[in-house]
Amino acid sequence: MAETEPVIKPKPRPIIRIGLFLISHSLLVSVVCCTAGIVALLLLPVLAKNTYVSENALMPGSARPMLTNDDASDGHKFLNRILNLDSKPINTGIEIPEVIAEHMMELGGEVSYHKFQPISNKFHPLHFFLGPDAGIIKENYSCSSYGINTVGIIRAPRGDGKEAIVMVTPYNSVRITMGEALSLGIAYSVFSLLSRVTWLAKDIIWLAADSKHGEYAAVAAWLRDYNTLSFGDLMLYQEMCDASTSPVHEMIQVKGDVISNGFRRAGTMAAALVIKVADSSPEFGNDVLNIYAEASNGQMPNLDLINIVNYLAVHGQGLQVRVEKIWSLLDSLWLNSLGKLLELLGTVVKSLNPQWKFGIPVSDYVEGCATLASSLYNQALGVPTGPHGAFRDYQVDAITMELSPTLFSSSQRVLFLLRVGRLVEGVIRSVNNLLEKFHQSFFLYLLTSPSRFASVGVYMIAFALLISPLPLVAAALFSDASKLKTAKDEIPFKPAPLGEPVPIFTSWKWLYAAKSVLAVHLWGAIVTLLPYFLSQIPNSSPSINLLIWIVLSLLSLFFAYAVSGSFSFSSTNQPQINEWALLKSVTVAAAFIGLCLMSVINFATAEIGALLLVPMCLTVVPLRLDVKVSTMRAFLRGVCNVLLVFVGFPPAAFLLLKGAIDGFDSVTFGDFWVWAESLWAWNSATYIYICMIHLPCWVLCIHTIFHRC
């Protein structure tokens, strides 16, 4: 038939023709795109923009600070009292909340205690998809493990009680340090000022969080009770734990009408500031303010909050503002030389046209890169960097301000209290001006310095370039694999010669490959759930746990292979020539879907994952093919594949990265288990990504490499 009537193929539509063109040049396109993606990532510090306050209503620094020396010295007195209390030998840890509550009350605030039990970190990896409160089960705790948060609220004279601003000062009630006492002092001086001012439109909540069980747990417990229909645990457990709560109990009886034993609430929270003072002093003479902003799953507070803190700290109080960076990157040679190259490029561009502003100094570039890397890593981990992370789960913008003071004498302390108090006052005054919740500025950004950021529109380009080869290569492989068959299929309506299998269902052939990919991804789900059982084993070291995890995963993988093999429709004893191509095509498509999905959930994870996964998925070819050809190019390709696959294994990648940053002698085998444990304990989506997307794709790549063909 084909000979008698040549089939006239209609000219395809332009969009399909563009697609076909790209597919036919997929190698070139993918090399160009991947390189461009990595270059764009390295250019981010150059492309980053200066921050600006986007919301007009904030008006930072427009009002004169009202915090006086008197407030600061009051705060200092309060601080001394707490420190003296701590030095007394008969300390049970109950007195500090009492003292704080007393002072709050003297200032005219409403005070309540919040008693909480730490919720042990459990394995619930699906937490991300179910709102914030799912899956929390109350357990029996011993009474001595209670933490007591002290909450003071100033009702706004001009507000309607619908909105609130939160100040959090975590302290350890068992052993309070100088820094924690200082943060309490700061909060006290601000609180004393705010109880007098007339301009408040939002209630002020001061949460003195008991960090006996960790800062995050205390804040998270309070927020959970604040946002659910709870009336305070104090009432509930009073009978149960009478003995241990007696001091608080007495106090309630004495001042019953003032201190509520119920749970006090103000309105919805507009913003929250966590104030911490570090004990170690910085190396420079100036006070340093560290800003921590990353919450769970790479969520960030609105950029405006960071902007006003940065603006007021730098321009108002002359503090040095920093965000976290990876210090070891600062001395790296290649980054410095890259910076020099970019600076050179910038000067060349400037000499061509003075209007073009491109290029930044080397030191700026290197510092930007270090900050960017830290920002990416912290977001990718999905573990909050401080107690502020608990607020983001309730859509409240929050940051942690960690101050490193240089102080020795008490007069310097008062001065420090004054400066930081004014900063906090300024931030609260700005937020107080807000009419709506933060919405003007960005939620999705990466910081390259406290005052520079790369927004989602910029950093998405790097990611999009990096993953755009994936669908192309999948399509190219797929169409090649199908073409080979259709070439055979040209004579379908003549009786087939004996012995030669005539394939049909050419367009459905991928189903077999899809089936094995699906089986491997299901296996990934099993691997994800295995640590749930492993973590129940008592007294086992991380390395043993990791070993058991790996062995069990391998066993289940073989089981999955056996099961999928027994249902396999294609005859496995005579593998098809391009079976691996189809498999690779489906794998690449699965990796693409997974990375796209992850980029929406947590961009940083997807970016780092793409850096590992994309080259591995793109280059992988069966080793036998390379061996058969045995040219230099094939040999190089094989070596490259093996290397990439080695690096692509999550534990290997983690240990290599850790070794590169911290030095290889400190790395042990069990570190990966500890790391993974922290991921699932914090409900990080990164854990799910690693086990259900990255690992299956890696296994499939291994499968392709060792494919018989």
Add this chain to the structure above:
Amino acid sequence: MEEENKIGSQIKKLGFWKWAVASIIFRLVLSYFSENLNLSTRPEVSTPLTSLRRLAEGYWLKQLSMSPYSGSMYHGSPLLLSVLGPLTVKNIIVEYQLFGYSLVSVIADFISAVLIRATGRSLVAAHGHNLKSLGLDKLFKDIVEILPSGDIAGLVYLWNPFTIVSSIGFNTSPIENLFVIVSLYGASAGLIPLAAFGWVMASHLFLYPLVLFIPVIFLLGYGLDGPPRKLFVQSILRGEERPADHVELNSLTNKPIKTTFSWRRVILFFLWTSIWISYVLVLCAIFMREYGGLGEMFKRTYGFVLSVEDLSPNIGVLWYFFAEVFDFFRNFFLIVFHVNILFMILPLAIRLNHRPCFLVFVYLAISSMLKSYPSVGDSALYLSLLVLFLNELAEMQFSFFLFCGYVGVSLLSPVMHNIWIWRGTGNANFYFATAMAYACFQIILVVESVSAMLNYDRKIKKLCNIPKV
């Protein structure tokens, strides 16, 4: 060929019943955890029309002798209320509250699968029969073994994640699907009362299956799917020219292929339909006697569907559009959107009149795309109907692309919803983007499957016109 034979034998060996029972057990296990999975609150799974929580509310109102439609909570049929309502309250026999209903939906799914299988078997038989009567069976037998598409379609229906999710997600779409399939099965098996019953119930409960009227009539009038009818006429003529061939043909075919429209069955169908309609309406009227009569029911059920009153997000495209559109234009666009479905009915009916079952698939896919409150249960239905035509659609293009698209969209949609509702970093556009992508994939699916089907017809036509050696 050997390989394909192996496939066929393996599928036969695979066993429909084994896998069907496995899927039922799987569902029962999942329904035990359904409280934790919380699927009934997902917008992808339950819509204002199909949500069982709303049905429970309506039943509760009815128990208080108030109109079940008061408060704009319930919008389904009163019949559903009286049948399923008792299952939504706590009773003594089953401790677990909604277990009764999950059992009902599992049974509905199972019956649907069995009926799909039966339909598929008759389709495959018709396929082979048609090929034989065209004299093409020898050509095809060398190359292609006809797959038991009915078994595969039934299993695809049972194991489709969409079906599973909608089956344990406490909504009434398994029942809707069951009635549609009952009607299809009745029409393909020639059971006219059953076909009429299924069609009337499906259209009464969920309105959109109204459009299935045309394919059901074709099914009854012309019989099951086959190549274009003029080919038979030609082949008979050619057969007469070549007597030897003709004899062979006659010996092979048991009965002559019907090329005429059988009016008797269609009239019977009309008769039965009117009987069932009046029956259903009488029942509804009795139910609604105290709550405002049939008019109220029509307004609260069909009116609610047609005027798109509930704009809460779902996987369709209408909610976003009608949330954005000015009130002034609302009526105009309502008409435009609904007429969109109706516009496609006639051309498709003319072009595909020889393949009524396939027409059912096309209509269902189009209406699930343009419907006011779609859910994943709708796609579960049309996807398994698509598999019925496995033999004809073997050359379908973009199948891999579509598969990836469906997987990607169904994973992305909950994430976008989470980002919009829980995290607050996204907005409605994020979620709507996935809804648009989903609609696009559905369009591509319909376009590609229809063109593959037409290509298949062309191929058969060409083969018929080749003078046989």
